[in-house]
Amino acid sequence: MPEQTTGPRPTLEAVASRAGVSRATASRVVNGGAGVRAPLVEKVRRAVEELGYVPNHAARTLVTRRNGAVAVIIAEPEFRVFSDPFFEQQVRGISRELTAYDAQLVLLxxxxxxxxxxxxxxxxxxxxxxALAFSLHSDDALPSVIERARIPVVFGGRPAPGTDPAVPFVDCDNRGGAREAVRHLVGLGRRNIAHISGPADQTSAIDRIHGYRDVLLDADPGLLRRGDFTEESGARAMAELLDRRPDVDGVFVANDLMASGALRILRERGLRVPEDVAVVGFDDMVSVVERTTPALTTVRQDIEGMGRLMVKLLMRLLDGTGPEVPASVITPTSLVRRASA
Amino acid sequence: MPEQTTGPRPTLEAVASRAGVSRATASRVVNGGAGVRAPLVEKVRRAVEELGYVPNHAARTLVTRRNGAVAVIIAEPEFRVFSDPFFEQQVRGISRELTAYDAQLVLLxxxxxxxxxxxxxxxxxxxxxxALAFSLHSDDALPSVIERARIPVVFGGRPAPGTDPAVPFVDCDNRGGAREAVRHLVGLGRRNIAHISGPADQTSAIDRIHGYRDVLLDADPGLLRRGDFTEESGARAMAELLDRRPDVDGVFVANDLMASGALRILRERGLRVPEDVAVVGFDDMVSVVERTTPALTTVRQDIEGMGRLMVKLLMRLLDGTGPEVPASVITPTSLVRRASA
Structure with a gap:
């Protein structure tokens, strides 16, 4: 069991060892004692008492996958949970993988x-x-709220600095993907390449800004506008950009939803995409890229696959089997070229 | 406690009474025995054995609102849960009301x-x-699956005949609302009024068909086409209707999403709404009626309010207080007139 999930609380292993019984026997006693001979029950009970082992649900959870359920926590309000297709796609991957483990998904x-x-x-x-938790924000107490619950957890997306580094996470190569997007725009001969970023309190947004700056070291700060990953914020940011810098000829947008909003504004202003302004998104969200005009060039990340990976890491934490220490995973991204750039 | 939630299982009260201890003491023993003197622990353990009391979670749930959580079960696959705004709106009402009761919503x-x-x-x-369960289908074993779990439940939407009639539900006046919609079309002088219905295995769809037939007793069966409440199925049904009965001049569509699909087909075929074909929907789903062209006349039901009501009925079941027997509720509907009819 990794350190993060046990902490200073005495473990069942310690109880078993002190009582001189197997862990399975100790577990049976703690769970009611059915089928265990009385002298052994007595030994385990004494060990429990001496060690101050707390046989509450939370502690017992660590012993086995006894509840058969995993919480998926989206750190966003309900209206975003149901309107951003990113969450649907990640939850889909998680749902399918949990079904394979016969574990019940409960969404919070x-x-x-x-x-x-x-x-x-x-x-x-x-x-x-x-628990699997995603869309964490850096000013958010949620990671520590989850830690307090003392159950194994895997984060979707790299958590902000300050979060327990022992908690594994799954993320995509946000910075590398952003670099590829911006290099593509540079390769198309664009000179004034803007970036519409996500919220400043999410590492995915920050990493994508870094990727943009890696390529355009001396970009005018006026070419950077901030959105909040919603379609409407992408439209607003695009309108502001065009007002400030009408010479913009390329935009890397930090997600497809915002890119869809940006394309709408470009159309309304009578600008041609990609002739006047080339646009690259991020995510490759099928339900979005299919309906944009023109079709959106974007950085693909395997959102459903990342959801599946989160489940696999969690299950390894829960089973605690094998010598492999659960580690975080950064999955690769790839540029998908369509008409918009 | 209503009959449906307790059944023949021995209660903790019975254990306490037999052991001659308080319920609190019996509860502490069942939960691990911390802080209870050994002779009392022994008495309670004997009573548990004699009565065949099962100190599992399920049994304990019946005693109080101890878990602080309520399951919301949508009887639809994940892609519909995230794409049909009806669910979002109902869940929003439920979520807000559960928060008022300090109960955690877990979505399944x-x-x-x-x-x-x-x-x-x-x-x-x-x-x-x-549990709160909605979007039940008549061929679905889900209601009995939930009943087997022996926890209080409230249904959203009247369940199919054969479901335990003791389970309360919240629904809107589907039949009355449909009658009002069709009468409105008749009042506009429409002669060939079609109906695009929902799936045959949902009572809301069936009730709306009955409402349509209440007004148009001798309607040509060819004017009735079936959809499945998705936008795409509404488009398909409208196309079929126009192929069979090009003289159709009014359509009552069983939900707004399907009506939106129908409007798209009418536009593609060069038919004017409402001049050539008047269209009335059902739901008054803000996110749908706001984006249709023209704006959709529809039957309003208070989806969010129904979600809140479901929570209130459930809480009454859980607290078991007062002489009021939890009953089902049918909420009224009202026609909202916009441009499409």
């Missing part, structure tokens, strides 16, 4: 900090074996 | 019958205090 989201206490209680109440 | 959905066994185990495992 977070309207605001007022929900933290309740979510922490639920997670720590022995109702789920572990 | 059903890809297919293969999920039933796992869901039943989860629901019966003592992880939630109750």
């Amino acid at each position: 989201w977070v309207e605001g900090p007022g929900d933290h206490e309740r979510i922490s209680r639920y997670l720590g109440g022995g109702h789920v074996d572990g | 959905w059903v890809e297919g019958p293969g999920d039933h066994e796992r869901i039943s185990r989860y629901l019966g495992g003592g992880h939630v205090d109750g």
Whole structure:
């Protein structure tokens, strides 16, 4: 068991060792004692007492996958959970993979900090074996809320600095993907390449800004506009960009939804894509790129696959088998060329 | 506690009474025995044995709202959960109301019958205090799956005949609303009024067909086409209708999403709405009616309010307080007139 999930609490292993019984026997006693001979029950009970082992649900969760359920926590309010296709796609991968493990997915989201206490209680109440959390924000107490619940967790997306580094995460190569997008625009001969970024409190957005700056070291800060990953914010940022820098001839947009909003503004302003302004998105979200005009060139990340990977890492944490230490995974990205750039 | 939620299982109260201890003491013993003197622990253990009390989570759930969580089960696959705004709106009402009760919402959905066994185990495992289930289908075993879990439940939408009539539900006046929609079309002088219905295995769809037939007793069966509540199925049904009955001059569509698909086909065929064909939907789904051309006349139901009501009924079941027997609720509908009819 990794350090993060056990902490200073005495483990069942310690109880078994002190009682001189197998872990399975100790587990049976802690779970009610059925089928265990009385002297052994007594030994385990004494060890439990001496060590101060707390046989509550949360602790027992660590022993086995006894609840058969995994919480998926989206750190966004309900309206975003249901409107951003990114979440649907990630949840789809998670859902399919959990089904393969015969584990029940229970979906939770977070309207605001007022929900933290309740979510922490639920997670720590022995109702789920572990949690997968994504769309974390750096000013958000959610990671520590989840840690308090003392259940194994895997993050989707690299958490902000300050989060327990022992918690594994799955992310894509945000910075590398952004670099490829911007290099593509440079290769098309674009001189004034803007970037519409995601929110400053998410590492994926920050990494993509870094990728943009890696290629355009001396880009005018006026070419950088911030959105919040919603379609509307992409439209707003594009309008502001055109007002400030009408000479913009290329835009790398930090996700496809915002790119879709940006394309709408370019159309409304009578600008041709890609002739006047070339546009590259990020995600390769089927439900978005299929309906944009023109079709969107974008950086593909395997969102569904990342969801599956999160489940695999969590299951390894839960089973605790084998010598492999669960590690974080950065998956590759690739540029998908369509008409917009 | 209503009959449906307790059944023949021995209660903790019975254990306490037999052991001659308080319920709190019995509860502490069942939960591990910390802080209880050994002779009392022994008494309670004996009572548990004699009564065959099963100190599992499920049984304990019945005692109080101890889990602090409620399952919301949408009987649809994940792609519909995330794409039909009806679900988002109902979940929003439920979410807000559960927050007021400081209960954690956990969302589950059903890809297919293969999920039933796992869901039943989860629901019966003592992880939630109750369940709200909606979008039930008549050929679906889900209601009995939920009943097996022996937790209080409230349905969204009247369940199919054969479902335990003691389970309360919240629905809108589907039949009355449909009648009003069709009467409105008749009032506009339309002679060949078609109906695009929802799936035959959902009572809401069937009730709306009945409402249509209440007004148009001798309607040509060729004027009735079936969809499945998705936008695409509404488009397909409208195309078929126009091929069979090019004289159609009014359509009552069983939900707004399908109506949006129907409007698209009418536009593609060069037909004017409402001049050539008047269209009335059902739901008054803001995210849909706002983007149709022309704006959609529709039957409004208070989806968010129905979600809130489901929570209130469930909480009454859980608290079991007062003489009021939880009953089902049919909420009224109203016609909202816009440009399409």
